[in-house]
Amino acid sequence: MVGHNIVAAPGIPAAVAPPKKGTLRRIARRRSTLAFLMTLPLIILIVGLVAYPFFYALYLSMLNKRMTSFIGLDNFAFLLRRETFQAVIWQSVIFAVGAVIAKALIGFILAHVLHTLPAKGQKKWRGMLLVPWVIPPAISTLAWWWLFDPSYSAINWLLMTVGVPSVAWLGDPNWARFSVILVNVWYGAPFFMIMYLAALKSVPDQLYEAAAIDGATGWQKLRFVTFPMMRNIIAITVLFSLIVTFANFDIVRILTNGGPQDATHIFGTYAFQVGIQSGDIPLGAAVSLFIFPILAVFSVFVLRGVTKRVRETAG
Amino acid sequence: MNRTLVATGAATAPSRRKIGSIKQERRWALIGAYVALAVFVVFFLTPPFHMLVTSLKSSAEIADFGSNPWTVRSPTLENYRDLLTQGNYVLHFRNSMIVTLSVVVITMVISTLAAFALSRMRFWGSTALATGVFLTYLVPETLLFIPLFQIIGGAGLYNNLFAMILIYPTLTVPFCTWIMIGYFSSIPRELDEAALIDGANHFQMLWKIFIPVALPGILAAIIFAFTVSWAQFLYPMAFLVSSDQMVLTVGIVSDLIRADTFQWGKIMAGALMAAAPPLLVYAFLMDYYIAGLTAGATKS
Numbered sequence: 321m322v323g324h325n326i327v328a329a330p331g332i333p334a335a336v337a338p339p340k341k342g343t344l345r346r347i348a349r350r351r352s353t354l355a356f357l358m359t360l361p362l363i364i365l366i367v368g369l370v371a372y373p374f375f376y377a378l379y380l381s382m383l384n385k386r387m388t389s390f391i392g393l394d395n396f397a398f399l400l401r402r403e404t405f406q407a408v409i410w411q412s413v414i415f416a417v418g419a420v421i422a423k424a425l426i427g428f429i430l431a432h433v434l435h436t437l438p439a440k441g442q443k444k445w446r447g448m449l450l451v452p453w454v455i456p457p458a459i460s461t462l463a464w465w466w467l468f469d470p471s472y473s474a475i476n477w478l479l480m481t482v483g484v485p486s487v488a489w490l491g492d493p494n495w496a497r498f499s500v501i502l503v504n505v506w507y508g509a510p511f512f513m514i515m516y517l518a519a520l521k522s523v524p525d526q527l528y529e530a531a532a533i534d535g536a537t538g539w540q541k542l543r544f545v546t547f548p549m550m551r552n553i554i555a556i557t558v559l560f561s562l563i564v565t566f567a568n569f570d571i572v573r574i575l576t577n578g579g580p581q582d583a584t585h586i587f588g589t590y591a592f593q594v595g596i597q598s599g600d601i602p603l604g605a606a607v608s609l610f611i612f613p614i615l616a617v618f619s620v621f622v623l624r625g626v627t628k629r630v631r632e633t634a635g
Numbered sequence: 636m637n638r639t640l641v642a643t644g645a646a647t648a649p650s651r652r653k654i655g656s657i658k659q660e661r662r663w664a665l666i667g668a669y670v671a672l673a674v675f676v677v678f679f680l681t682p683p684f685h686m687l688v689t690s691l692k693s694s695a696e697i698a699d700f701g702s703n704p705w706t707v708r709s710p711t712l713e714n715y716r717d718l719l720t721q722g723n724y725v726l727h728f729r730n731s732m733i734v735t736l737s738v739v740v741i742t743m744v745i746s747t748l749a750a751f752a753l754s755r756m757r758f759w760g761s762t763a764l765a766t767g768v769f770l771t772y773l774v775p776e777t778l779l780f781i782p783l784f785q786i787i788g789g790a791g792l793y794n795n796l797f798a799m800i801l802i803y804p805t806l807t808v809p810f811c812t813w814i815m816i817g818y819f820s821s822i823p824r825e826l827d828e829a830a831l832i833d834g835a836n837h838f839q840m841l842w843k844i845f846i847p848v849a850l851p852g853i854l855a856a857i858i859f860a861f862t863v864s865w866a867q868f869l870y871p872m873a874f875l876v877s878s879d880q881m882v883l884t885v886g887i888v889s890d891l892i893r894a895d896t897f898q899w900g901k902i903m904a905g906a907l908m909a910a911a912p913p914l915l916v917y918a919f920l921m922d923y924y925i926a927g928l929t930a931g932a933t934k935s
Contacts, residue, residue, distance in 0.1 A: 354837060355756035359764060362749035362812060369805045370771050373782040380782055430675060433668040445672055447921065452679050454917045455910040456866030458884040462906045463682035466689065466899055472697070474685055474704035506679065518929035538664070560773070567775030570868045574888070588777035588869070595781045596873050605781045612778060619773045623766065 381606040395606040404582055405590070409610070412586040414497065415572075416565040419504040424558055426505065427512020432542075434513070435520045446517070453510035461574040464503045465490075468575070493583035496576050500584050503571050508564075512557055519553040520546070556625040559618045566614050587611050683910075690714050690904035697899055714904035723878050724905055727886030730796055731909075734882055735864040737800045742807040742860040743853070749808075750815035751841050755827065765816060772809035776869050779805075787874055794876045802874075803864050811856035814927050818852030819845055855927020858920055865913055883909040 384391050399405040430449060434442055452460065467474050468489035476486035489499045527545050536544065547554075569588035572578065578585035578593060585593070587610055595604015689697065691710040696702055718724040752758075753765050783802060792798040822845060830840045846853060868884045875881050878890055887905040891898045917924065 351756055352758035355752040355758045355761070358748040358752035358756075359761075361745040362768070362808060363764070365745060365804055365808055366767060366771050369783070369802060370774060370779065373779045373786060374774075376782040376786065377779065380785065426675070429671060433671050436664060436668050437672075445676070447918075448676050449672075449679055450917070450921070451683060451914075454862075454913050455683065456862075456868070456884060456913065458866060458868035459887075459906045459910050460682055462887065462902055463686040466903065467682060467685055469899075472700075472704065472899075477704050506682070510679070514925055515929060518925070538660075563773055564775065567777040569777050573868075573872070588775075591777065591781060592869075592873065596784065601781060601785060608778050608781055611775065615773060615775070615778065619770055622773065623769060626769070 377605045377609055380602050381609055383602040385600050385602060387602060395603050399603070399606055399610075404585075405607070407582060408585045408587065408590045408607075411497065411584060412566060415501060415504070415568070415584075415586050416562055419501045419508065419565050420558060420561050422501070422505045423508040423512050423561060424554070426509040427516055427557075428554075430509070430513040431516035431520055434517055446514075449513060450510045452506050453508070457507050457570045458574065460507065461503060461571050464499075464506075465575055468499055490576050491580060493580055496580055496584050500572050500575055503575060504565060504568065507571070508561060512561070515553060515557045516550065519550045523549045552625055552628060556622055559622045559625070563615055563618050563622075567611050683907075686903045686907050689899055690901075690907055692900055694898065694900055714900040715908070718901055718905055718908070723881070723886060723890055724908075726879060727881055727883045727890075728908070730880070730886075731865060731882040731884075734796060734799045734803065735861055738803040738807060738864040739857055739860045741800070741804050742811050743857060745804065746808050746812035746815055746856065747841070747846065747853070749812050750819050751837075751845060753812070754816045754819035768809045768812050768816075771805070772813060776806060776867075780869055780873050783870070784873055793874060794880055796875070796880050796882075798874050799867070799870060799882065802870055803867060806867065807860040807863050811860055814856055814859070815849065815852055818849040818927075822848050851923050852927055854920060854923040858916060858924045859928070861916060862913055 380387075381395055382390055382392055384394075434446055434449075437445065466472075470488065470491060473486065473489060475489070479486055487495055490496050523546060527549070528541055531541050531545050566586075567588055568586060569592065572584055572586055572589045573592065576584045578589050582590075587607060591604045591607035594607055595601050598604075685705065688705060688707055691707045691712070691714075693709070693711050693713065696708055702708060749768075753761055753768075787793055787798045787802070790798075792801070826844050826848070827840060830844055835843065866884065867882075871882050871885045875885060878886065881889060883905075887902060887909065891902045891905065
C-alpha cells in the first residue's frame with residue numbers, strides 16, 4: 321500500500337502524505353536527485369551555450385572596437401544615429417512583416433484548399449507543396465540566385481518570350497527587396513500550410529454541420545466557425561514566424577549579401593558584415609542584440625498562446 | 636452572429652433548387668481548389684526543377700544565350716561526375732554527415748533524459764525549466780553567433796568541425812525536449828506503476844516502456860534534429876574558413892565560385908545532391924514528422 325502510494329503521486333509523496341518512515345523521504349529525495357542528474361546535460365547546454373553567450377553579448381556590445389575599454393551604450397547610440405542602420409531597421413521590418421503576411425495568407429489558402437480535397441489525393445498534393453520547406457534554405461536559395469542571375473535569368477527569359485522587358489531582380493534596390501521576400505515566402509509558406517491544415521482537421525465536423533443547418537454560406541462558415549477555432553494556432557504560427565523571419569540570415573546573405581547599396585540588409589546579415597567581416601565584434605554584437613526586444617515581446621505572446629492551448633486541450 | 640446565419644438560412648432553405656446549387660457550388664469549389672493547387676505547385680517546384688535542368692547541362696550549353704534555360708539539349712552527367720571525383724565535394728558531404736549524425740545522437744540522449752525527468756518526476760524548478768526550454772527554442776542563432784564566435788575562438792575551436800557538433804545542439808535540443816515532454820506526458824501512468832511493481836528502475840522504465848511507446852515522437856525529434864543540423868548555415872559560415880573543415884551548406888559556394896566564375900552546372904548538381912538526404916527522409920517519414928511538429932502546437 322505504501323509502495324503504491326509513492327507510485328500514484330510521483331515526486332510529491334513527501335509533501336502530500338506526512339512521511340512516517342525515513343525511507344519514504346529518502347526515496348523522494350533520491351528521485352529528485354536522479355531527475356536533476358537527468359536534466360543536467362540540458363541545463364549545462366542552456367546555461368553554457370545560450371544564457372552565458374547572451375550575457376557575454378551584452379558585455380561585448382559595450383566595448384570599443386579594439387575591445388580595450390568599456391564605452392557603455394555608445395555602440396547603440398552610434399548605430400541609431402547612422403543612416404545605414406536606420407535603413408536596416410526599416411528593411412528588417414518590411415522584410416519580416418511583408419513575408420509573414422504573405423506566408424500566412426498563402427498557407428491559409430493552401431491549407432483550406434487541401435482540406436476540401438478527398439483524403440486520397442490530399443497526401444500527394446501536400447507532399448509536393450512541402451518540397452520548398454524540406455530543402456535547406458541555404459541550398460534552395462542557390463537555385464533562386466541562379467534564376468535571378470543578371471545575364472542568364474531564366475525568369476527574364478520567360479518574360480522576354482511573352483514580350484515583357486526583363487527585370488534586374490537583384491540589381492535594383494526595390495526589386496531586390498521584393499526578391500528576398502519572395503524567396504522567404506516560397507520557403508516558409510508550406511510551414512504555415514501544415515500548421516493550418518492540422519488546425520483545420522481538429523475543428524469538429526459537427527460545428528460545420530450545425531452551421532450548414534443554419535444555412536451558413538461558405539464565407540460565413542469560414543468567418544464564424546473556422547477562424548474562431550483556429551485563432552490561437554494562427555497567432556502562435558504568425559508570432560513564431562515573425563521571430564524566425566526577423567532573425568533570418570541564409571536567404572539575404574546568399575541572394576544579395578545586403579546589396580545593392582545595403583538596401584536589403586537585415587539585422588542578421590548586417591551583424592555578420594559588421595562583426596565578422598569587418599572585425600568590429602562589439603558593434604556586431606550590438607547589431608544582433610536589436611533582435612532581442614522583438615524576440616522578448618513576441619515570445620511572451622507565443623508562450624501565452626501555447627500554455628492557453630495546452631490548458632484548453634487538457635481541460 | 637447566430638441571427639444572420641438563421642436569417643439567411645430561412646430565406647433559402649425551402650427551395651428545391653438549393654440542393655442542385657450546393658452540388659454545383661461544391662464542384663466549382665473543387666475545380667477552384669485544383670487550379671489554386673496547380674498554380675502553387677508550379678511556383679513551389681520551379682526552383683528545384685530548374686536546378687535539375689541546369690545540373691544536366693554542360694558549361695557550354697549554360698553559357699549559350701540562344702538556348703532555352705528551361706530545357707536540356709544534350710543532357711550530361713559530367714557535373715555530377717566531376718563533383719564526385721575531384722575537388723572537396725565528397726569531403727564536405729562527409730563532414731555534413733559526421734556533424735549531423737553526431738548532433739542527432741547527442742540531441743536524442745540529452746533531450747530524452749531531460750524529457751523523461753520533466754514529464755514524470757516533478758522536482759524543484761521543473762516547471763520553470765520546461766518553460767525555459769521552450770523559450771530557448773525561440774532564441775534564433777543570429778542573436779548569439781557573435782559572442783559564440785569569441786567563445787569558440789577562445790576555446791581554440793575556430794575553424795574546427797567539432798565546434799559545430801558542440802554548438803548545433805543549442806538549436807536542436809530545446810524543441811526535441813519540448814515535443815518529447817508532450818509524448819511522454821501522454822503515456823498513461825499505469826504503465827509506470829506496473830513497471831515499478833515489477834521492480835524496474837527508472838532507466839529500465841525509460842528504455843523498455845517510454846522509448847518504445849513514444850517512438851513516433853522520438854522519430855519526429857530525430858527528423859527535426861537531422862533537418863536543423865543538415866541545413867545550418869550561419870554557424871559554419873562564421874566559424875569555418877578552410878575548405879577541408881566545411882560542411883555542404885557553405886562548401887558548395889566557397890569551392891565552386893572562384894572570383895567571378897560561377898560554375899552553375901556544378902553548383903546546381905551539388906545543391907541537388909545536398910538536398911537529397913532531407914528529401915529522402917521526408918519522403919518516407921513525413922507523416923511522423925508532421926504529427927510531432929503540429930502536436931507541439933496543437934495538442935502538446
